[in-house]
Amino acid sequence: MGTVKIGRLLVVGIGLIGGSLALALKAAGACREVIGVARRQRTCEQALELGVVDRAVTDLGAILPQLEPGDVVFIAVPTLAVEQVFVALREGLPAGVTVTDGASVKGNVVAAAEKVWGGVPEFLVPGHPIAGSEKSGVSAARDDLYAAHRIILTPLENTGSEHLRRIVEMWQATGAEVLSMPVREHDEVLAATSHLPHVIAYGLVDTLAHDAENENIFRYAAGGFRDFTRIASSDPVMWRDIMLANREAILRAIDLYSTNLASLRGAIAAGDGEHLMGIFTRAKAARDHFTKMLARRAYTENMQAQEVTYIAQPGGKVSGKLRVPGDKSMSHRSIMLGSLADGITEVEGFLEGEDALATLQAFRDMGVVIEGPVDGRVVIHGVGPRGLKAPPGPLYLGNSGTSMRLLAGLLAGQDFDVTLTGDESLSKRPMNRVAEPLRQMGAEIETGPEGRPPLLIKGGRKLRGIDYRLPMASAQVKSCVLLAGLYAEGETSTVEPAPTRDHTERMLAGFGYQVQRDGARATLRGGGGLTGTKIDVPADISSATFFMVAAAISPGSDVLLEHVGINPTRDGAIHILRLMGADIELLNPREVGGEPVADIRVRYAPLKGIRIPEEQVPLAIDEFPALFIAAACAEGETVLTGAEELRVKESDRIQAMADGLRILGIGAEPTADGIVIRGAGEGAVFGGGTVDSLGDHRIAMSFAVASLRASDTIRILHCANVATSFPNFAELAGKTGLRLQVV
Numbered sequence: 001m002g003t004v005k006i007g008r009l010l011v012v013g014i015g016l017i018g019g020s021l022a023l024a025l026k027a028a029g030a031c032r033e034v035i036g037v038a039r040r041q042r043t044c045e046q047a048l049e050l051g052v053v054d055r056a057v058t059d060l061g062a063i064l065p066q067l068e069p070g071d072v073v074f075i076a077v078p079t080l081a082v083e084q085v086f087v088a089l090r091e092g093l094p095a096g097v098t099v100t101d102g103a104s105v106k107g108n109v110v111a112a113a114e115k116v117w118g119g120v121p122e123f124l125v126p127g128h129p130i131a132g133s134e135k136s137g138v139s140a141a142r143d144d145l146y147a148a149h150r151i152i153l154t155p156l157e158n159t160g161s162e163h164l165r166r167i168v169e170m171w172q173a174t175g176a177e178v179l180s181m182p183v184r185e186h187d188e189v190l191a192a193t194s195h196l197p198h199v200i201a202y203g204l205v206d207t208l209a210h211d212a213e214n215e216n217i218f219r220y221a222a223g224g225f226r227d228f229t230r231i232a233s234s235d236p237v238m239w240r241d242i243m244l245a246n247r248e249a250i251l252r253a254i255d256l257y258s259t260n261l262a263s264l265r266g267a268i269a270a271g272d273g274e275h276l277m278g279i280f281t282r283a284k285a286a287r288d289h290f291t292k293m294l295a296r297r298a299y300t301e302n303m304q305a306q307e308v309t310y311i312a313q314p315g316g317k318v319s320g321k322l323r324v325p326g327d328k329s330m331s332h333r334s335i336m337l338g339s340l341a342d343g344i345t346e347v348e349g350f351l352e353g354e355d356a357l358a359t360l361q362a363f364r365d366m367g368v369v370i371e372g373p374v375d376g377r378v379v380i381h382g383v384g385p386r387g388l389k390a391p392p393g394p395l396y397l398g399n400s401g402t403s404m405r406l407l408a409g410l411l412a413g414q415d416f417d418v419t420l421t422g423d424e425s426l427s428k429r430p431m432n433r434v435a436e437p438l439r440q441m442g443a444e445i446e447t448g449p450e451g452r453p454p455l456l457i458k459g460g461r462k463l464r465g466i467d468y469r470l471p472m473a474s475a476q477v478k479s480c481v482l483l484a485g486l487y488a489e490g491e492t493s494t495v496e497p498a499p500t501r502d503h504t505e506r507m508l509a510g511f512g513y514q515v516q517r518d519g520a521r522a523t524l525r526g527g528g529g530l531t532g533t534k535i536d537v538p539a540d541i542s543s544a545t546f547f548m549v550a551a552a553i554s555p556g557s558d559v560l561l562e563h564v565g566i567n568p569t570r571d572g573a574i575h576i577l578r579l580m581g582a583d584i585e586l587l588n589p590r591e592v593g594g595e596p597v598a599d600i601r602v603r604y605a606p607l608k609g610i611r612i613p614e615e616q617v618p619l620a621i622d623e624f625p626a627l628f629i630a631a632a633c634a635e636g637e638t639v640l641t642g643a644e645e646l647r648v649k650e651s652d653r654i655q656a657m658a659d660g661l662r663i664l665g666i667g668a669e670p671t672a673d674g675i676v677i678r679g680a681g682e683g684a685v686f687g688g689g690t691v692d693s694l695g696d697h698r699i700a701m702s703f704a705v706a707s708l709r710a711s712d713t714i715r716i717l718h719c720a721n722v723a724t725s726f727p728n729f730a731e732l733a734g735k736t737g738l739r740l741q742v743v
């Protein structure tokens with residue numbers, strides 16, 4: 001039994017909503033007594049028989065004098081009947097009693113209060129439980145109707161704080177989550193999400209029921225009919241009242257829907273399958289998002305709100321065959337180029353991680369029809385280089401630097417304005433590195449303070465080709481300039497200070513777009529077209545590296561990583577680990593869709609510290625957090641230089657790793673452009689402790705791998721973003737032998 005939150009509960013209208021509150025508060029021991037008021041004597045008797053109320057009366061006026069300060073009146077009658085209840089309360093409500101209601105429209109309740117009292121009284125806390133069912137009446141009441149549901153309160157400026165607190169605590173005692181919002185916003189939101197669906201369900205069932213064949217229609221109606229029309233069994237009086245009370249907002253929602261329905265009708269009439277696929281794939285993505293939200297799973301926009309901690313138990317070894325998810329860089333590019341191509345592009349092995357999904361969503365928002373992803377398969381209905389449409393709002397790119405920087409280039413030459421935003425981490429990352437060359441090409445781009453996101457890209461600029469010498473080794477900057485070059489007049493060239501991943505160049509060629517490559521220089525001519533193609537995305541070597549390091553550091557390990565991309569601009573981790581003495585074999589090397597691929601076998605072998613060759617840095621740029629774990633397990637010192645880029649990734653990876661390594665007892669000295677790690681050699685080199693990944697996926701996974709050589713438990717904080725690049729990391733880690741728990 002919980003603690004008493006309110007005095008008596010007086011429920012005016014003992015149906016599903018009022019009765020369920022009464023039962024929930026009784027079950028929680030949160031009120032002293034429940035008194036019911038119903039119009040009909042029979043309802044009073046029924047409520048008593050069912051144990052919903054302690055006593056019940058038909059005359060509200062007669063019971064009011066018995067109420068005392070701290071008691072609550074809950075009005076649960078149809079919306080348009082609330083005013084009459086207010087009239088009765090005006091006559092006889094004792095001071096100190098709080099009044100709240102459960103009506104689905106709040107503007108109308110507030111208007112009724114103003115009419116009856118000449119203003120909204122301070123003891124009235126308008127509310128709306130977002131729970132209910134198509135069932136009605138006191139016999140449908142349940143004590144768990146509100147558990148894990150939302151209650152929206154719409155307090156006004158003069159609502160008394162004591163009254164508000166009482167109502168919040170009352171609802172919380174039912175297990176509900178209490179939110180508050182302005183009256184107007186409530187009514188707009190509910191018109192769209194609840195009232196419109198009811199209009200449509202009632203209307204559809206009525207239409208079908210009028211049909212002469214209705215017997216047959218109902219007999220053969222399948223699950224779709226059942227799922228879609230359940231709410232047409234709801235209480236007609238209640239819904240009539242809601243429609244009349246929230247008329248303006250509902251009419252706006254109906255008009256919007258009618259326009260959409262007319263466009264669907266038009267597409268069906270014209271046999272326009274493409275248009276239908278656009279609507280259906282967008283709607284499916286939105287509904288899937290909703291399903292995930294209901295299950296409280298990660299999704300790009302709310303992932304930050306989720307707290308995920310890894311608890312890695314010490315010891316173990318890794319073994320077995322595994323295929324890590326698809327390459328993130330290629331997945332991004334497959335969506336971008338597939339969208340700009342003419343015709344269909346079919347992608348297999350697409351990474352269903354939040355970063356690549358953010359890119360996918362951005363193109364859907366710009367009108368591209370994209371089917372999937374389903375088990376790594378995506379079908380993109382390319383719209384041609386000039387076919388993108390202005391998105392309805394800013395494009396939110398989550399945690400993904402690649403999405404923002406590549407999109408900046410691709411969007412600089414469009415004829416619409418667009419704003420690119422991201423999460424907290426992305427909002428701190430430098431964007432002048434792309435804004436500057438794009439401005440040289442004639443683009444108009446505004447950044448936030450200090451060159452950080454958001455990026456506002458103005459449409460309708462004429463771009464001209466440039467010959468751009470990159471100030472840093474960055475594939476994102478190179479790709480950004482080349483993608484803008486597709487829209488520029490003349491030739492665009494990039495010259496890089498050191499080789500960086502060349503997936504853009506390779507994939508453009510795969511789409512039939514000519515890119516000349518001459519050493520550090522890549523050149524293309526604007527104005528060409530791309531042709532839809534098939535893309536097989538290999539497993540991501542950056543994700544594979546966690547298991548390469550895991551096997552390399554734990555005695556007895558032997559793993560086979562299948563179908564991994566080993567593009568020579570990405571294979572630095574293999575070279576660096578081999579220099580340290582790792583036992584790595586590349587099996588069955590082959591070429592798939594213009595990209596080299598192999599199976600990688602790694603067995604344990606003792607490692608030694610090395611000075612990492614600087615030319616390997618850009619080729620292993622994302623793999624350093626994991627390589628630092630290998631360095632900590634090596635005999636002797638490992639020195640990294642020339643890697644200042646690590647400081648501007650999802651976190652400052654040099655500092656974040658140095659901090660974590662030190663917490664676990666490893667000597668680690670960060671420098672301006674690298675780190676010096678004193679490898680501890682044999683045995684359990686890491687102690688236990690709590691490290692902070694700072695929301696950086698690669699830091700989180702690296703410290704999970706460290707547990708293989710730890711003497712005690714390692715707790716890793718803020719791991720939700722692992723879903724950006726490696727959504728099934730914990731599962732695969734567990735299968736191969738890590739002792740990782742996710743909480």
Ligand SMILES: O=C(O)C1=C[C@@H](OP(=O)(O)O)[C@@H](O)[C@H](O)C1
Nearest residue numbers: 329402473474475476477621622
């Ligand atoms: O082009 C790409 O797909 C990427 C390039 C690299 O970034 P920089 O270009 O900033 O080095 C890398 O760190 C990132 O994970 C992906």
Ligand SMILES: C=C(OP(=O)(O)O)C(=O)O
Nearest residue numbers: 399400401402403622649
């Ligand atoms: C740096 C990374 O990605 P991005 O720049 O796309 O956020 C990464 O995945 O390590």
